[in-house]
Amino acid sequence: MDTKKRSDCPISCSLDIWGDKWSLLIVRDLMFAKQCTYGDFLKSGEKIATNILATRLQMLEENGIVAKLNHPDSKAKVLYKLTQKGIDLLPVMIEINLWADKYLTLPAEQKALLKEVKKNKEAFIKTRIKELKETS
Amino acid sequence: MDTKKRSDCPISCSLDIWGDKWSLLIVRDLMFAKQCTYGDFLKSGEKIATNILATRLQMLEENGIVAKLNHPDSKAKVLYKLTQKGIDLLPVMIEINLWADKYLTLPAEQKALLKEVKKNKEAFIKTRIKELKETS
DNA sequence: TATTTGTACTTGCAAAATGCAAGCGAATTT
DNA sequence: AAATTCGCTTGCATTTTGCAAGTACAAATA
Numbered sequence: 001m002d003t004k005k006r007s008d009c010p011i012s013c014s015l016d017i018w019g020d021k022w023s024l025l026i027v028r029d030l031m032f033a034k035q036c037t038y039g040d041f042l043k044s045g046e047k048i049a050t051n052i053l054a055t056r057l058q059m060l061e062e063n064g065i066v067a068k069l070n071h072p073d074s075k076a077k078v079l080y081k082l083t084q085k086g087i088d089l090l091p092v093m094i095e096i097n098l099w100a101d102k103y104l105t106l107p108a109e110q111k112a113l114l115k116e117v118k119k120n121k122e123a124f125i126k127t128r129i130k131e132l133k134e135t136s
Numbered sequence: 137m138d139t140k141k142r143s144d145c146p147i148s149c150s151l152d153i154w155g156d157k158w159s160l161l162i163v164r165d166l167m168f169a170k171q172c173t174y175g176d177f178l179k180s181g182e183k184i185a186t187n188i189l190a191t192r193l194q195m196l197e198e199n200g201i202v203a204k205l206n207h208p209d210s211k212a213k214v215l216y217k218l219t220q221k222g223i224d225l226l227p228v229m230i231e232i233n234l235w236a237d238k239y240l241t242l243p244a245e246q247k248a249l250l251k252e253v254k255k256n257k258e259a260f261i262k263t264r265i266k267e268l269k270e271t272s
Numbered sequence: 273t274a275t276t277t278g279t280a281c282t283t284g285c286a287a288a289a290t291g292c293a294a295g296c297g298a299a300t301t302t
Numbered sequence: 303a304a305a306t307t308c309g310c311t312t313g314c315a316t317t318t319t320g321c322a323a324g325t326a327c328a329a330a331t332a
Contacts, residue, residue, distance in 0.1 A: 010236030076299040100146030212328040
């Protein structure tokens, strides 16, 4: 798997883990949905290829950002959820959203969602983290 | 060049611009150094290949994140600096640093630098943005 | 003035990552 | 018992990356 490391810089080390075009979208899905099956990710609009999804999930799991759980309904299904390490990417995610809100053209629904965040960023993050932490 | 867009999600759109393994490192260099020549980037420890550097700089320029300036000393040199759009990536950069500080093993010097940030994040960002804005 | 050096790239090619389609084994449904 | 769902894996074409060498122009040097 991806095991090469460049420098010791925090940015560089972080990018080595989740700095590709897909990983943060997987994390985003889990921040919205709290937990997803493999199929949920595939159906989530971005059209990620199934093999890429598999390697990314493996990478994220190896690095302790997501965890695999047994699905309560079926042994054939798997549940993915964020670990604390993954949940703590929320501030990064928020700042990317705010930057995009300022500089990119986003659909109205996205803009609306971000209005709430801008009202009180710290509070939003805090309550959202609490929600994500709750054991389902 | 890279012109494909995936969904309308802010994360996805942002990643389409700077979501590769190198772009944020270029931005980071400019946040530290304020302005760099092409050669400065090459010498900055990460060992980025020269062709990759060229295409990334072009991409970042096309997307209004960096700007090219004439070097005051020589017509042979070029100066790259962040635009406002690029400077506004600072909060993203800070949050990545804080996440890395919490979860990855970083060298002591990096840890020390981040102590200052943690003391007062908002203030740090504000003054750093002001510094970056100053016309050299 | 001629020549060498520095600076910002470009080019060619091999290696790696990505993307697409089909397949596969185990679990579940019919 | 057969068909379907689910979470992947595999094979292969396309794209991106990485390395090494080369090029064009400006500037310093002889």
